[in-house]
Amino acid sequence: MAGDVEIREVAMTLHAQLPALQIVVPFMTAPLIVFFGKRETAWWLAFLSCSVSLVISYLLLMQVIGGGFISYQMGGWAPPLGIEYRIDAANGLILFLISLVATITMPFAYRSIQAEITRSHTLFYACLMLCFTGLMGMVITGDAFNVFVFLEVSSLSTYVLVAMGAERDKRALTAAFDYLILGTIGATFFVIGIGFLYMATGTLNMADLADRIQGQESSRTVRAGFAFIVVGLGLKAAMVPLHLWLPRAYTYAPSAVTVFLAATATKASIYVMLRFMFSVYQPEFVFHTNVLQILFIPLALLAMFGGSFVAVFQTDMKRMLAYSSIGQIGYMLLGIAMLNQSGVSATMVHMFNHGITKAVLFMGVGAFVLRAGSSFYDNIGGLGRKMPVTGAVIVIGGLSLIGIPGTAGFVSKWLLVQAAFENDMWPIALLIVLSSLLAVIYVWRVFEVIYLQAPNEWSEASDPPMTMLVPMIILAVACVYFGIFTDLSLGAAGTAAEALLNGSFGMAEPSLDTSALPLDVPHGAGDAGADATGGDH
């Protein structure tokens, strides 16, 4: 019996440590990779730790999907003093998306990177792990400054990853440099915003900030802080007037990096933006600030039409998809600008679905690059016939990108249209449908190129090796699965939107939700002031 109890206690402890492990596992992988310095070990370590992260994020998502939140206190210090991790349905979903994409990208990256980069593979995996850690860290944390630190971890490693494409095309270097300048300006704007908030409130914890901002909605410091945070994160999320870094960075980065970044990086930034808009600044603040709606809707429409329009005229499939991403970010912003629950939940679903869809498509491009050496349309002509599985996967991804019923892309666009109707904005609903027509054009061009053109006679292309094929198939199946079975994505997104729009749970009444707390925070964490708590172990 005693042994039984002990085992349960250990399990309980491990269970309670999950939020920290979520970050610590990938965090420690990067130095381990560099420490061992072997290419094979590096890949195995990276893949293993991504899988562990995926399992952890799934466990966390299952705990919070019904509502409520998990709080974890780093160093055992209670929040306003220490750093808090706070997981609710919203970031649980994003954590799951990021770790899912990372895990699936790893096997794909193995061969793709071998083909595209000749040296420094070990460093590549270390960088990818740091990027992954940074994105997860900025999504999971409940501390405003900690967001900045992990944002920078992910940004710096992204610059390196993009620059690694320089072996194929030296323009990757200038793309990385431009991204470095713009990204750092964005991060600095974000820091200015946090500084303003700190001046007005004296705290950095997001929940505490939310409590203290209430009642000072008219403070100009708080308002200016809002503007700087939104612009800073907007730069990172490639919101339309601030998107200039994205097409070149995605085009010239190695294929595997593009897969990972396109599916995760902008989503993490948009999530953090959502969190600041609705959890830190209360919805009332945002709703009163109609400026947001007046500003965001035109920008979102500009992104949707501009991005898609430019995508139509590309001759490089990778670059075309990059422009299409700018358009898709427009849909997400449109959901935010609806300022109602269905809009926000449409944004959440679209982040998830578009992440999967874009990952599939960029993987297909990666397979073409592996076989044809580039992704220009005239080089990949007819490859769909020579590489049947890759072609089929791209067709599924493309249909999902357009939003054909039965695919994941349809679900999120449908929700978006519904949200627009809820706001009585039927012209916008119409525009959403119209912009999808542009998507039909650019996706059709790809189909035309890969199926209807005659393949190069010299080309002996065939489907890529299994390590690349299996990830593509899994994601393509997911595209269809989440188009038909919407329980997980819609359920989580609904709870997430509710959690976001209800504002944070606040600092003042953390006990309110204790019943929903699925776990006890380990001892010693409860009260930062109690010196003796450490002794009762």
Place this chain on the structure above:
Amino acid sequence: MIETLVNITLFLMLVATAIAISQMHRLFAVVMLSGVFSLLTALLFVALDAVDVAFTEAAVGAGISTVLMLGTIALTARTVKPSTRPQTIPLIVVFVTGAALIYGTMDMPNFGDPLAPAQVHVRPEYIERSVEQIDVPNIVTAILASYRGFDTMGETAVVFTAGIGVLALLSGLGRRRRKAPPRGPQEPKA
């Protein structure tokens, strides 16, 4: 009053340095002035009671950054070529940003106000509790390494990322090998 005077003097020197940097064409002078800028900044930080920050800024800004920039000049170019870029859009961006910042300052508490929100909310708890909880004289160290130790771990990761990045871009991971032959560059013949 004397503090205000010191601050304003230091500040005027900083602005002069910054403007000089923007106008210089010799990169060597630019780099040296940026070192000077960092030293002046360090002085200002001392005047504002932030001794740890001053120490770091002096070591990093005037030390490491300057050495790296000199190295970069040696590998790239020594002078700036005159630019013909239109300056209107940058100026507009800068003025809009500046205006937003000034707007934000309007409701800020006065400089040095002991009753500002930032001074009355979390700060006293750090100062009062750290004696018994951590028992370290330097409160900055106590917060840096313990209360917000997780931030510092992230900071270490950032430094590590930079190291990996420079390795990936410039040299590659070293193994136990090679009696360093003079590594030739892939220099284009200029």
Place this chain on the structure above:
Amino acid sequence: MIWDVEFILGHMNYWLFIVLMMVGFYIVVAKGNLLKKIVGLNIFQVAVFMLYISVGKITGGTAPIFPADLTGHIEYDPSILYSNPLPHVLILTAIVVGVATTSLGLALIVRIREGFDSIEEDELVEIERAMMIADNAEHGSSMGGRA
């Protein structure tokens, strides 16, 4: 808001830092030399750091280090006014992030110089435009589009 002397003196510091910030920001966005951009970025960031540090300053306060006696024993003395240590901690972190960004940017500049033989943005844009036109000529003709 009262436009009196106290308000102006109390906010003077912030405005001064904002001027400095904008000089740095201007160098980043307006200057074409890549190294100068990095220096400008540093100035911009350092000015933001000053803003943070000035938030922590309390008039009549002192550096946040407790005086220790010879045995290393420290005691909290409420009569001493300490400036706010939290902004110092944040800025220590931010300075480190700044130098990491700088070194990465400089490494990129070195590589750009090797690849393009220039570190002037104007020239780089020209070179890239030429490359883009070459790409279009090679790949675009069959599709009638442009890259």
Place this chain on the structure above:
Amino acid sequence: MINHHHLILRVVTKLLVGAIILFAFYVQFHGDFSPGGGFQAGVLMAAAFIIYGLVFGLDKTQEVLPPWVVHKLSALGVLIYSGTGVWSMMLGYPFLDYGAFDPGHPSHGQHTGILAVEAGVGLTVAAVMVTIYYGFGARYPHISDEDW
């Protein structure tokens, strides 16, 4: 050519390097009491090697401190920091809760923890700064010494 000139510089450097390293250690371990800590100490430590490298040449420095050692050290520093946190987790406490190291006397545990993580920071920063210097130094200089 570097080796035949600058006699004064070389002698002074030899004297300075030791002093800088000593000061770096002081800053590292005295960070609890006075300004300073792992980061500043790391930068100083790196500065000692960089000065040595500037005066005696990169090859000489790399004989003392080969690149592969530096790379492993930079990773080791991060591992020490996060390992401290993992250790506290294994003792059943939250991540980075130094109270775990001496449950009977938490502030002692805090001292242990701070010492450990500061060592990690110092190691990583010093190693990374040296790495970056090696990276730049190993490139062929475009401008010769006389051009300055």
